[in-house]
Amino acid sequence: MSNKYKNNFAESANNHMYIGMINESSLEKEGGPLIVKKAEGIYLTSYDDEKYFDGISGMYFRNVGHGREEIAKAIYEQLTDVSMNVYAATTPVAVKLAKKIADITPGNLNKTFFCQGGSEANESSLKMAQAYHVRNGERGRYKIISRDGSYHGSTYQTMWLGGHPGFPRTDYHPAPTNLIHVDQPNYYRRSIKDQSPEEFAEYLVKDIEEKILFHGPDSISCFLGEPVSQPLGGVVPPDNYWPMVREVCDKYGILLIFDEVITGFGRLGEWFGSNIVNTTPDIMSFAKGVTSGYFPLGGSISTKKISDSFLGEPKKSWSHMYTYSAHPGGAAAGLKNLEIVERENLVENAKKRGEQLFENLSEIKNKYKIVGDNRGVGLLQGLEIVKNEETKEHFDSSLNLNQILTEKLKNRGIWIRVPAFILPVAPALTVTKDQVDQISTAIDESIGELEKEIS
Numbered sequence: 001m002s003n004k005y006k007n008n009f010a011e012s013a014n015n016h017m018y019i020g021m022i023n024e025s026s027l028e029k030e031g032g033p034l035i036v037k038k039a040e041g042i043y044l045t046s047y048d049d050e051k052y053f054d055g056i057s058g059m060y061f062r063n064v065g066h067g068r069e070e071i072a073k074a075i076y077e078q079l080t081d082v083s084m085n086v087y088a089a090t091t092p093v094a095v096k097l098a099k100k101i102a103d104i105t106p107g108n109l110n111k112t113f114f115c116q117g118g119s120e121a122n123e124s125s126l127k128m129a130q131a132y133h134v135r136n137g138e139r140g141r142y143k144i145i146s147r148d149g150s151y152h153g154s155t156y157q158t159m160w161l162g163g164h165p166g167f168p169r170t171d172y173h174p175a176p177t178n179l180i181h182v183d184q185p186n187y188y189r190r191s192i193k194d195q196s197p198e199e200f201a202e203y204l205v206k207d208i209e210e211k212i213l214f215h216g217p218d219s220i221s222c223f224l225g226e227p228v229s230q231p232l233g234g235v236v237p238p239d240n241y242w243p244m245v246r247e248v249c250d251k252y253g254i255l256l257i258f259d260e261v262i263t264g265f266g267r268l269g270e271w272f273g274s275n276i277v278n279t280t281p282d283i284m285s286f287a288k289g290v291t292s293g294y295f296p297l298g299g300s301i302s303t304k305k306i307s308d309s310f311l312g313e314p315k316k317s318w319s320h321m322y323t324y325s326a327h328p329g330g331a332a333a334g335l336k337n338l339e340i341v342e343r344e345n346l347v348e349n350a351k352k353r354g355e356q357l358f359e360n361l362s363e364i365k366n367k368y369k370i371v372g373d374n375r376g377v378g379l380l381q382g383l384e385i386v387k388n389e390e391t392k393e394h395f396d397s398s399l400n401l402n403q404i405l406t407e408k409l410k411n412r413g414i415w416i417r418v419p420a421f422i423l424p425v426a427p428a429l430t431v432t433k434d435q436v437d438q439i440s441t442a443i444d445e446s447i448g449e450l451e452k453e454i455s
């Protein structure tokens with residue numbers, strides 16, 4: 001082993017694995033990637049026995065916290081009974097989970113297609129929407145409206161939805177030709193300064209309607225967005241935004257798809273983001289929090305209007321599948337995970353601790369010039385680092401301030417890899433009052449130190 005790596009696994013990982021998204025030469029300078037050998041509650045223990053507070057719950061999925069033996073046992077017991085699906089069949093445990101999700105999702109969402117994760121969920125939702133239109137005799141509806149600043153996955157189609165600096169797509173041209181991009185409802189970044197939040201939303205929805213008319217309403221299949229989007233630090237739209245988008249979609253026969261891959265299952269202090277924004281979509285994509293990531297599982301749940309369109313003669317059926325859809329191991333993990341969320345009142349805890357976190361981060365924002373904004377709701381929040389409070393200009397990326405901030409947090413026992421200019425904060429829904437203060441203090445000190453060094 002060369003001595004630049006912390007341990008054998010770190011070296012071997014860099015030699016034999018694509019970790020994804022991260023530059024391996026930078027990892028080499030850090031001694032290799034973090035190798036987690038144990039995770040318990042809200043903490044990670046590295047191979048070298050360093051203990052870190054997991055500041056973003058893995059990747060915004062570990063809602064019930066780490067080390068839940070009862071979920072591991074539920075998966076084990078299920079796999080010893082039946083551990084797969086045969087073609088065109090399912091299992092009791094998957095049926096139970098589908099029913100449970102129909103019960104807790106808002107409005108009349110009632111029928112789920114299961115897959116393995118968020119990208120597949122969004123792919124499935126997009127295909128479902130397009131097939132629905134074909135069944136209704138509208139074969140020409142194939143275009144998708146999505147928002148800049150969002151992230152919806154890594155497959156070829158989903159990566160071209162949304163778009164933000166942390167996920168460059170420069171290697172992957174050409175882009176699909178069926179995309180229409182509109183603006184993110186990020187009030188902090190509005191171009192007209194004296195707009196109220198409501199006026200800002202009206203302005204954005206007017207632009208959406210103009211784009212629909214420009215591209216031809218009859219050519220548009222769906223509008224896909226997260227009720228509250230994560231990449232820009234928890235963008236909570238003005239209250240009137242989603243109801244107005246819903247209205248415009250209905251006016252032109254466009255389906256509304258919510259990507260609740262992060263926001264679903266309690267993270268925002270309500271069961272779903274849909275509850276917070278008072279809007280029910282036609283199709284909802286989910287993943288992450290449904291099993292808290294104890295088993296790869298995602299899905300697309302639709303209303304009866306959509307599912308009924310696939311009934312009748314055989315050629316009307318929806319042509320879509322994955323080999324591991326509705327895997328019984330994932331379904332067992334999901335059921336046990338949701339039981340824990342309910343038993344331990346974790347949705348309420350996310351709301352309370354989210355309010356505390358928001359207060360703490362607001363204080364940090366007011367204290368430091370380099371924090372332009374804090375935003376978010378529940379346990380999906382973030383701070384935006386800026387060079388200039390007035391112009392909201394960002395620091396030059398060559399300064400690598402995100403890496404420096406990551407290191408400062410790490411030195412204080414917090415594991416948050418800061419992407420670009422947003423410092424995301426999204427602990428597990430089990431987080432306690434003291435733990436919220438612990439992470440807030442570490443962020444406060446790290447930003448204070450950075451600001452001093454820069455000035």
Ligand SMILES: Cc1ncc(COP(=O)(O)O)c(C=O)c1O
Binds near residue numbers: 154259262
């Ligand atoms: C909102 C959102 N949608 C979709 C995805 C893609 O999910 P996956 O990585 O499970 O494919 C993510 C992943 O972070 C996400 O945050």
